[in-house]
Amino acid sequence: MLSDRISSFIDEHMKAFTGELARFLSIPSVSTLGEHAADVLAAAEWVLRQLKECGFSGALYPTGRHPVVLARSAEVPGAPVLLIYGHYDVQPPDPLDEWLTPPFSPDIRDGYIYARGATDDKGQLLTYINAVQAVLGVNGELPINLIVLAEGEEEIGSTNLGKFLADHREQLRADAVAISDTSQLAPGIPAITYALRGLCYLQIDIRGPRFDLHSGCFGGIVHNPAQVLADVLQKLKNPDGSIAIPGFYDDVLALEQWERQQMAAQPSDLDALKNYLGVCEFAGEPGYTVTERSTARPTLDINGLWGGFSGEGAKTIIPAKAGAKVSMRLVPNQIPEKIDQLFTRFVRQLCPAGVSVEFAGLHHAGPVLVNRNTSAMRAAERAIEIGFGKKPRFKRDGGSIPVVNLIREQLEQENILLLGWGSPDDGPHSPNERFSLDDFHRGIRSAAALFFELAR
Amino acid sequence: MLSDRISSFIDEHMKAFTGELARFLSIPSVSTLGEHAADVLAAAEWVLRQLKECGFSGALYPTGRHPVVLARSAEVPGAPVLLIYGHYDVQPPDPLDEWLTPPFSPDIRDGYIYARGATDDKGQLLTYINAVQAVLGVNGELPINLIVLAEGEEEIGSTNLGKFLADHREQLRADAVAISDTSQLAPGIPAITYALRGLCYLQIDIRGPRFDLHSGCFGGIVHNPAQVLADVLQKLKNPDGSIAIPGFYDDVLALEQWERQQMAAQPSDLDALKNYLGVCEFAGEPGYTVTERSTARPTLDINGLWGGFSGEGAKTIIPAKAGAKVSMRLVPNQIPEKIDQLFTRFVRQLCPAGVSVEFAGLHHAGPVLVNRNTSAMRAAERAIEIGFGKKPRFKRDGGSIPVVNLIREQLEQENILLLGWGSPDDGPHSPNERFSLDDFHRGIRSAAALFFELAR
Numbered sequence: 001m002l003s004d005r006i007s008s009f010i011d012e013h014m015k016a017f018t019g020e021l022a023r024f025l026s027i028p029s030v031s032t033l034g035e036h037a038a039d040v041l042a043a044a045e046w047v048l049r050q051l052k053e054c055g056f057s058g059a060l061y062p063t064g065r066h067p068v069v070l071a072r073s074a075e076v077p078g079a080p081v082l083l084i085y086g087h088y089d090v091q092p093p094d095p096l097d098e099w100l101t102p103p104f105s106p107d108i109r110d111g112y113i114y115a116r117g118a119t120d121d122k123g124q125l126l127t128y129i130n131a132v133q134a135v136l137g138v139n140g141e142l143p144i145n146l147i148v149l150a151e152g153e154e155e156i157g158s159t160n161l162g163k164f165l166a167d168h169r170e171q172l173r174a175d176a177v178a179i180s181d182t183s184q185l186a187p188g189i190p191a192i193t194y195a196l197r198g199l200c201y202l203q204i205d206i207r208g209p210r211f212d213l214h215s216g217c218f219g220g221i222v223h224n225p226a227q228v229l230a231d232v233l234q235k236l237k238n239p240d241g242s243i244a245i246p247g248f249y250d251d252v253l254a255l256e257q258w259e260r261q262q263m264a265a266q267p268s269d270l271d272a273l274k275n276y277l278g279v280c281e282f283a284g285e286p287g288y289t290v291t292e293r294s295t296a297r298p299t300l301d302i303n304g305l306w307g308g309f310s311g312e313g314a315k316t317i318i319p320a321k322a323g324a325k326v327s328m329r330l331v332p333n334q335i336p337e338k339i340d341q342l343f344t345r346f347v348r349q350l351c352p353a354g355v356s357v358e359f360a361g362l363h364h365a366g367p368v369l370v371n372r373n374t375s376a377m378r379a380a381e382r383a384i385e386i387g388f389g390k391k392p393r394f395k396r397d398g399g400s401i402p403v404v405n406l407i408r409e410q411l412e413q414e415n416i417l418l419l420g421w422g423s424p425d426d427g428p429h430s431p432n433e434r435f436s437l438d439d440f441h442r443g444i445r446s447a448a449a450l451f452f453e454l455a456r
Numbered sequence: 457m458l459s460d461r462i463s464s465f466i467d468e469h470m471k472a473f474t475g476e477l478a479r480f481l482s483i484p485s486v487s488t489l490g491e492h493a494a495d496v497l498a499a500a501e502w503v504l505r506q507l508k509e510c511g512f513s514g515a516l517y518p519t520g521r522h523p524v525v526l527a528r529s530a531e532v533p534g535a536p537v538l539l540i541y542g543h544y545d546v547q548p549p550d551p552l553d554e555w556l557t558p559p560f561s562p563d564i565r566d567g568y569i570y571a572r573g574a575t576d577d578k579g580q581l582l583t584y585i586n587a588v589q590a591v592l593g594v595n596g597e598l599p600i601n602l603i604v605l606a607e608g609e610e611e612i613g614s615t616n617l618g619k620f621l622a623d624h625r626e627q628l629r630a631d632a633v634a635i636s637d638t639s640q641l642a643p644g645i646p647a648i649t650y651a652l653r654g655l656c657y658l659q660i661d662i663r664g665p666r667f668d669l670h671s672g673c674f675g676g677i678v679h680n681p682a683q684v685l686a687d688v689l690q691k692l693k694n695p696d697g698s699i700a701i702p703g704f705y706d707d708v709l710a711l712e713q714w715e716r717q718q719m720a721a722q723p724s725d726l727d728a729l730k731n732y733l734g735v736c737e738f739a740g741e742p743g744y745t746v747t748e749r750s751t752a753r754p755t756l757d758i759n760g761l762w763g764g765f766s767g768e769g770a771k772t773i774i775p776a777k778a779g780a781k782v783s784m785r786l787v788p789n790q791i792p793e794k795i796d797q798l799f800t801r802f803v804r805q806l807c808p809a810g811v812s813v814e815f816a817g818l819h820h821a822g823p824v825l826v827n828r829n830t831s832a833m834r835a836a837e838r839a840i841e842i843g844f845g846k847k848p849r850f851k852r853d854g855g856s857i858p859v860v861n862l863i864r865e866q867l868e869q870e871n872i873l874l875l876g877w878g879s880p881d882d883g884p885h886s887p888n889e890r891f892s893l894d895d896f897h898r899g900i901r902s903a904a905a906l907f908f909e910l911a912r
Binding site: 211212214229237299320424428429 | 551666686765
């Protein structure tokens with residue numbers, strides 16, 4: 001349910017809401033880079049200020065690194081409680097030279113707002129605050145109790161959130177949790193996500209000779225760490241594109257037939273996707289469709305690699321060291337800690353005695369399957385139909401949202417609503433990340449409708 | 457022959473000569489980096505000034521990039537002509553954080569001078585100028601006609617030198633050429649190099665999706681350029697360490713039995729070498745000794761590789777591109793242009809359709825075999841025995857000195873004397889490059905003796 005007056009209020013305030021979004025996006029809150037710590041804090045303060053202006057009570061809670069924003073709306077006795085989770089931190093913007101406009105100078109063109117964090121997750125988080133503003137602006141009160149929990153470490157693995165949740169279990173007690181950090185099925189085709197992939201992210205550092213060597217003097221007699229790295233990375237995959245780490249697939253829950261049929265029936269335009277990605281062919285594990293491979297099957301990707309001379313011209317050295325960042329997307333029922341062990345054991349076996357290898361575990365997150373048969377899920381379906389004018393589809397998502405597991409484990413909360421307002425081609429983590437202003441509008445409408453539908 | 461007076465003059469002036477070397481080394485003449493162009497020019501001017509102070513006539517000759525220093529001593533009618541080649545440019549100093557003292561602030565400790573270019577090639581080049589100073593200081597005249605040719609592009613492939621030699625053929629007519637850009641066999645065991653490896657140095661650039669992608673959304677459906685790069689680099693080598701490029705070994709001239717016996721008889725301390733390199737085992741082509749593999753067999757090394765995120769922490773992207781610098785050391789009778797073609801054809805075959813690959817040829821140099829049976833070679837042997845107090849050995853060198861081929865081709869000069877004053881553990885191209893002050897001393901003595909022995 002969304003009254004005409006609230007609907008009109010939202011329509012009339014889109015310019016103001018978009019201005020607020022631009023201000024939020026102009027804060028370079030890159031959580032992984034130490035030099036941006038003050039910006040991350042500024043973004044947290046900005047979120048808290050917005051909520052306080054809506055009459056919420058709350059504070060910033062310091063953690064080991066970046067603070068958690070926790071705020072609560074004025075109490076509505078007898079009404080249900082919705083916990084809204086979002087994150088105010090963003091990915092690093094590099095490669096900087098591929099942005100058409102600077103990542104932290106939001107630019108509006110062709111109906112989109114372009115900036116790092118536009119869709120992931122500042123734009124989506126803000127829809128709830130704007131929805132609160134609209135409902136309060138018209139009705140003067142909310143139909144529901146809201147708790148907003150916004151963290152600043154989502155892009156670095158939510159490392160301090162688990163403890164925070166455990167320490168604030170009572171304050172976080174809610175009837176459902178809404179998280180808008182996913183996307184629609186396709187532009188204009190809204191969706192509720194019921195499964196997420198997990199993540200196991202590691203860094204490999206290989207060291208050979210104790211300094212860079214002249215390749216003329218020593219070429220041919222030492223293990224070149226860059227070559228060892230390439231050899232190792234190549235052996236992580238089988239020639240058919242599947243993952244070669246022994247035991248990697250052991251715990252994978254096979255897709256059920258009904259699920260594969262549902263995925264096959266979903267609208268998808270593979271040529272458009274190829275065009276968007278700029279690739280002339282797809283790759284990946286044989287025996288599975290593109291949708292299955294990108295959402296419901298585990299994967300392994302090199303996220304970065306380095307070693308030796310990468311400057312202008314030629315330098316004839318054997319590098320002393322080389323390294324890579326490798327991450328694996330996991331599916332139910334794979335366990336990140338077990339995959340980490342399988343990975344490091346396998347890589348150690350592949351390295352010859354002439355080099356040393358070290359690992360750093362950078363990120364672990366378990367895969368997620370959410371119960372689709374709850375009254376909160378039905379309320380979310382109706383809210384999206386109101387906001388988007390279309391019933392949502394149910395889908396699996398390829399990404400990882402570690403907080404979902406933390407909420408399930410620490411808050412024993414199973415009513416988790418993954419409601420994506422963004423579009424799959426918004427380019428989260430990529431240069432020129434964007435968020436459609438139409439989706440921003442529909443997201444605010446859906447969020448406002450959700451407050452009423454859950455309260456029914 | 458070296459008179460007692462010249463010998464004493466050198467001994468007495470070592471402090472001054474070392475001071476000159478320190479001044480020369482303090483000029484950061486890194487030829488490959490555009491930002492150092494003015495420093496490269498300053499180094500050229502420094503060399504020319506030294507020579508002019510010795511009564512040489514000469515000038516800087518502009519080329520497409522860095523100038524050639526060409527200077528000639530006052531004419532000694534009837535005496536033979538020795539062309540001395542050296543280079544005043546140096547390799548980049550990175551990785552900077554591994555230098556104990558800054559690369560362009562020469563530091564003297566434990567009998568060595570530490571700086572980029574100490575042994576390669578500023579220190580060795582300067583021995584000839586100091587030798588001229590000593591002979592003139594005592595005798596007032598030289599026994600021989602000297603031409604000094606010093607270039608500023610040796611570390612970037614001597615790309616403009618061929619044309620310069622062709623254009624100045626008459627001015628460069630000489631009875632022999634001396635080049636001190638190699639090393640002794642071992643510290644205190646002088647050597648004359650009679651073979652050099654060639655070089656074929658390429659850059660591979662692989663592009664996949666048109667921008668960095670979120671590995672959660674698109675992991676498992678596109679070719680990851682970093683993975684393709686690793687796959688390609690892995691397939692360049694066979695499991696036994698030999699090179700897998702089809703046809704790569706076709707033109708390799710097999711080592712003769714006498715040569716292998718001579719190499720086996722040379723003093724070598726493999727444990728000391730392992731210790732110096734900081735490796736617990738050697739690698740490389742089976743069926744050949746460490747000495748053979750590092751000097752007389754072709755090799756392939758990754759000099760650098762890059763792609764995606766290499767910063768602090770975790771970034772979950774599929775990089776849009778990845779690349780590597782790969783160089784192959786070649787031996788007689790391999791042809792760099794042919795190897796280049798075999799390499800690029802093979803890599804193209806290995807790349808899947810979903811990515812594009814581009815190549816940049818950064819450096820080509822042919823391998824070298826010098827005639828050991830000439831009177832100039834005998835004169836060099838005697839000069840080294842005078843300078844070092846020991847007869848030199850003959851050896852093959854693993855590095856490449858492109859100018860040797862250019863001199864043979866453009867000047868039709870076969871009397872090429874590769875006289876290394878440095879030590880194999882001087883660390884050319886590495887952090888903490890150094891040159892022993894004893895070797896500097898012996899090099900100056902040998903250079904002075906060479907003037908007299910060639911004039912006999």
